[in-house]
Amino acid sequence: MPKHTFQLNGETVTVDVEDDVRILWVLRDVLGVTGPKYGCGINVCKACTSHINGKAFNPCSVPVSAIGEDDEITTIEGLADTAPGDGLHPMQDAWLEHDVAQCGYCQPGQIMAAVALVNKVRAEGRAITEDDLDSIRNVCRCGTYSRIREAVRTGAAAMGG
Amino acid sequence: MGKSPARASARPLSRRSFVGYVMGGTSLVVAADLVAGAAPAHAVPIPSLPQVPELYDLNDFLTHCALPTSNLIAIHVDEEGHAHFALPRMEVGQGITTSIGMLIADELDLPLDRVHVTLAPARPELLFNQLTGGSNTMISMYTPVRVAAAVARKALLDAAAVQLGALVTTLRVKGGVISDLLGNTLTYGEAAATAASPTTKRVRVRLKAAADHSLVGTPQRRVDALDAVTGRKQYAMDLDVPDALPTMVCRAPDLNGTARSVRNQADVASMPGVTHVAIIPTGVAVRARTFGQCIDAVRALDVEWSPGTVVGKSSADILGELRKAQLPLVVPKLGASTVEAEFVFHFRSGSALEPNCAVADVRDGTATIWGGLKSPIDTQSKVAKALGLPQGKVTVHVVQGGGSFGRKLFSDAAIEAAHASKTFGAPVKLMWHRADEPRQGRVHPMTTSRIRASILAGSVISFEQRHTAVTTDFTHGLGERLTAEVAALPTGLANLTFSESIFTLTQELPYNFGVVTQLLNETDHDVRRFNTSSVRNVYSPEVRCANELMVDQLAKRFKQDPVAFRRAHLRSGIVKRVLERAAELGEWGRTMPPGTAQGIAIHKEYKGATAVLVEIDCRPETVNRKVRDAVTGPRVTKALVVVDCGLVVNPLGVQAQMMGGFMDGMAQALTYSNHLVDGHFLEASWDNSAYTRQWNVPFEFRCEVIDSDRKEPGGAGEAGVAASMAAVACAYARATGTLPKEFPINFHAPLHFEPKPFVPSVPESPVNGLDHTF
Numbered sequence: 001m002p003k004h005t006f007q008l009n010g011e012t013v014t015v016d017v018e019d020d021v022r023i024l025w026v027l028r029d030v031l032g033v034t035g036p037k038y039g040c041g042i043n044v045c046k047a048c049t050s051h052i053n054g055k056a057f058n059p060c061s062v063p064v065s066a067i068g069e070d071d072e073i074t075t076i077e078g079l080a081d082t083a084p085g086d087g088l089h090p091m092q093d094a095w096l097e098h099d100v101a102q103c104g105y106c107q108p109g110q111i112m113a114a115v116a117l118v119n120k121v122r123a124e125g126r127a128i129t130e131d132d133l134d135s136i137r138n139v140c141r142c143g144t145y146s147r148i149r150e151a152v153r154t155g156a157a158a159m160g161g
Numbered sequence: 162m163g164k165s166p167a168r169a170s171a172r173p174l175s176r177r178s179f180v181g182y183v184m185g186g187t188s189l190v191v192a193a194d195l196v197a198g199a200a201p202a203h204a205v206p207i208p209s210l211p212q213v214p215e216l217y218d219l220n221d222f223l224t225h226c227a228l229p230t231s232n233l234i235a236i237h238v239d240e241e242g243h244a245h246f247a248l249p250r251m252e253v254g255q256g257i258t259t260s261i262g263m264l265i266a267d268e269l270d271l272p273l274d275r276v277h278v279t280l281a282p283a284r285p286e287l288l289f290n291q292l293t294g295g296s297n298t299m300i301s302m303y304t305p306v307r308v309a310a311a312v313a314r315k316a317l318l319d320a321a322a323v324q325l326g327a328l329v330t331t332l333r334v335k336g337g338v339i340s341d342l343l344g345n346t347l348t349y350g351e352a353a354a355t356a357a358s359p360t361t362k363r364v365r366v367r368l369k370a371a372a373d374h375s376l377v378g379t380p381q382r383r384v385d386a387l388d389a390v391t392g393r394k395q396y397a398m399d400l401d402v403p404d405a406l407p408t409m410v411c412r413a414p415d416l417n418g419t420a421r422s423v424r425n426q427a428d429v430a431s432m433p434g435v436t437h438v439a440i441i442p443t444g445v446a447v448r449a450r451t452f453g454q455c456i457d458a459v460r461a462l463d464v465e466w467s468p469g470t471v472v473g474k475s476s477a478d479i480l481g482e483l484r485k486a487q488l489p490l491v492v493p494k495l496g497a498s499t500v501e502a503e504f505v506f507h508f509r510s511g512s513a514l515e516p517n518c519a520v521a522d523v524r525d526g527t528a529t530i531w532g533g534l535k536s537p538i539d540t541q542s543k544v545a546k547a548l549g550l551p552q553g554k555v556t557v558h559v560v561q562g563g564g565s566f567g568r569k570l571f572s573d574a575a576i577e578a579a580h581a582s583k584t585f586g587a588p589v590k591l592m593w594h595r596a597d598e599p600r601q602g603r604v605h606p607m608t609t610s611r612i613r614a615s616i617l618a619g620s621v622i623s624f625e626q627r628h629t630a631v632t633t634d635f636t637h638g639l640g641e642r643l644t645a646e647v648a649a650l651p652t653g654l655a656n657l658t659f660s661e662s663i664f665t666l667t668q669e670l671p672y673n674f675g676v677v678t679q680l681l682n683e684t685d686h687d688v689r690r691f692n693t694s695s696v697r698n699v700y701s702p703e704v705r706c707a708n709e710l711m712v713d714q715l716a717k718r719f720k721q722d723p724v725a726f727r728r729a730h731l732r733s734g735i736v737k738r739v740l741e742r743a744a745e746l747g748e749w750g751r752t753m754p755p756g757t758a759q760g761i762a763i764h765k766e767y768k769g770a771t772a773v774l775v776e777i778d779c780r781p782e783t784v785n786r787k788v789r790d791a792v793t794g795p796r797v798t799k800a801l802v803v804v805d806c807g808l809v810v811n812p813l814g815v816q817a818q819m820m821g822g823f824m825d826g827m828a829q830a831l832t833y834s835n836h837l838v839d840g841h842f843l844e845a846s847w848d849n850s851a852y853t854r855q856w857n858v859p860f861e862f863r864c865e866v867i868d869s870d871r872k873e874p875g876g877a878g879e880a881g882v883a884a885s886m887a888a889v890a891c892a893y894a895r896a897t898g899t900l901p902k903e904f905p906i907n908f909h910a911p912l913h914f915e916p917k918p919f920v921p922s923v924p925e926s927p928v929n930g931l932d933h934t935f
Contacts, residue, residue, distance in 0.1 A: 025407075034399035043930055056934060092390045117935070
């Protein structure tokens with residue numbers, strides 16, 4: 001079986017798995033990293049949203065062979081380490097402040113998408129708009145959407161420093 | 162826990178005085194009767210004129226069902242001073258582990274973070290009393306949990322009095338530390354070490370007065386929030402059960418089709434990662450190293466299928482069946498004095514975001530199941546039956562669920578996992594593919610609601626509603642219990658079918674409209690034809706949506722303002738209060754631009770009431786806005802929910818439930834449905850099933866939980882759905898000047914998606930994910 005090496009949450013990992021296995025299953029079924037959730041497998045529900053080299057992506061739709069050994073994957077488990085200090089990432093703190101989660105299943109993906117969205121908007125030199133919030137495709141079947149909108153704004157302010 | 166001790170009547174000595182038990186054993190375990198505080202069923206008279214739920218509703222029924230089968234619930238206080246409670250209910254996001262923890266912490270004077278609420282495994286001795294549904298958890302658990310905690314507090318104080326050499330009445334507790342008048346202190350942990358009793362003792366305790374509560378009634382964040390935002394919260398598929406490999410099922414193209422034979426079994430079995438392939442009752446199961454390899458194997462399978470249960474049928478055929486089954490209206494048409502309409506509500510998926518899933522390990526004549534299960538005793542019984550095992554050989558562990566909305570009342574994935582594990586001779590971690598959820602999963606049944614109201618001499622003299630639905634499956638463990646209990650129901654309720662009982666016990670039109678009749682009929686009584694379930698709020702969203710649209714029509718006929726008309730006709734004080742508060746907070750009647758409007762609706766259920774006021778924008782520039790692979794349409798720009806749900810344990814939790822209920826109700830009115838075409842449902846993904854997404858969400862959402870006159874909690878989990886759906890429909894009608902009669906309103910719009918193939922049954926995972934990073 002081919003070996004694949006990449007960076008995961010700050011560590012180098014190597015897995016023995018077929019080339020076409022999507023990264024979601026490499027994370028969950030091979031490495032036991034279960035923060036990214038399955039909700040559709042076709043890049044629609046966004047429950048598995050994680051980061052690759054700091055940008056949001058959906059590991060259900062990327063074969064492990066598509067990434068190289070220098071590519072850095074960050075899952076919800078590694079998000080806090082990407083922010084300064086010992087605590088949580090400011091977006092996670094915002095999520096706690098607004099008590100966003102209900103069942104919690106979609107929330108790792110929501111938080112990872114929110115961080116990427118804020119970074120993107122900041123790179124464009126502007127503030128988060130209603131249209132930006134409307135563009136978040138992550139499904140929340142508990143319907144926590146309004147609290148997500150508030151938390152993204154709070155998290156954005158905290159990330160803006 | 163063993164059998165309950167013989168006990169006298171659990172009837173309270175006063176409103177706050179109850180009997181509980183210190184259980185015999187080596188550590189401090191205390192117990193209370195699970196039905197402490199419930200009034201006996203036979204004490205409730207049912208006069209003929211008011212509607213049934215006003216006096217005896219589904220929650221009374223759920224609570225009373227438990228009376229003959231009551232058993233004990235136990236709290237354990239460990240030697241670190243932490244309290245542990247295995248809740249015989251299921252946490253699916255509704256926040257009950259938090260609010261139950263608050264009750265225990267308050268009664269024990271213990272910080273919330275030292276109370277640990279876990280989920281009890283299936284306890285068959287509890288019979289009906291381990292079902293999570295009907296928004297009944299806080300109603301049924303409120304008193305028993307407090308009694309158990311009060312017994313624990315008493316046992317700890319008794320032990321501390323001996324250790325400190327002080328009178329127990331002089332002891333005080335704060336934050337789990339007991340102190341005497343001299344300032345000597347003892348922690349709960351130290352007291353627990355000597356508080357255990359060698360024999361079971363029956364004790365009397367007095368519950369704290371509401372005024373002495375410091376947590377109950379205050380907003381508390383969820384106890385599992387940190388785990389949720391760090392990815393540590395575990396669901397069934399995150400459990401590390403040895404050798405339980407990913408397993409998925411290849412399903413028939415037809416709804417409920419079954420597999421006859423597999424033509425390429427050996428080829429698929431030799432695919433990378435695949436360990437097993439076999440036919441099970443619901444399709445062909447494959448087990449592999451990763452779910453990705455399961456998906457590949459499912460797609461490669463060449464299966465000969467038997468036809469399904471609705472071959473060739475489409476939504477229009479089912480509508481025809483419903484119309485044929487409609488019960489007649491009794492009051493004759495009176496020309497201009499009659500207001501009449503028929504409303505159609507389409508199938509919609511009841512799936513949560515976490516797909517159906519369960520872990521099963523079947524071996525050596527035993528089975529162990531792990532899953533998010535709201536009727537675990539029913540799961541135990543059905544798995545035992547499926548495997549041909551005695552029920553006692555099946556262990557069911559309840560895991561927190563990723564949402565439910567009524568879906569997890571059923572054990573479909575657990576039964577499939579048990580079949581697969583037995584057939585394979587290996588443990589399995591079975592999960593449904595998303596495509597199978599709307600296509601083969603449980604749906605809210607398609608329904609029509611016909612209403613005729615008659616007006617005479619300036620008054621509404623009759624209001625008849627004939628609700629007709631595809632049969633709702635209620636076979637999740639209420640079955641036998643219900644047969645017995647229905648016969649014991651108060652006069653006039655006996656001999657109803659199960660569905661009719663639920664309908665009768667939940668539906669109430671809280672207006673003075675003269676003669677009111679609301680009747681349910683079902684098209685057939687075959688629950689195997691469609692896979693239905695009592696999706697969140699069961700009948701109420703459709704019933705109330707139809708009602709409130711007609712109320713607006715009546716108001717229009719009387720040339721009255723919708724709020725003024727409702728206020729004049731409401732016969733319930735709590736409904737009037739929430740209506741008036743919503744109208745005030747939401748600035749009812751403010752001037753709105755053409756194409757936009759407000760809508761308002763009320764609902765009374767779960768021992769409480771809700772009023773929802775929305776503003777909707779139906780202008781073309783809004784309706785026609787484009788979002789990729791999405792349904793946009795009219796946008797609710799503002800939503801306000803005012804709720805009276807009795808005594809509130811955690812207002813933050815109630816507000817969360819109202820927001821979720823609103824998002825459901827809005828989707829059901831505007832966008833969310835399943836299309837039945839030629840024997841199968843077309844929807845196969847979240848982009849096909851247009852449940853609420855961020856581009857549909859109101860820019861402003863507010864929920865006010867009002868101070869209730871009631872001293873007991875009501876239900877919150879489902880209470881927000883009905884009035885939300887109705888308010889959105891009413892606003893749409895007012896903004897467009899048309900009465901919508903089919904829901905969701907976009908049902909007949911051209912499909913916004915290209916239906917995915919039915920063979921193979923699941924779509925391939927894309928490989929271009931890196932083209933869509935941001």
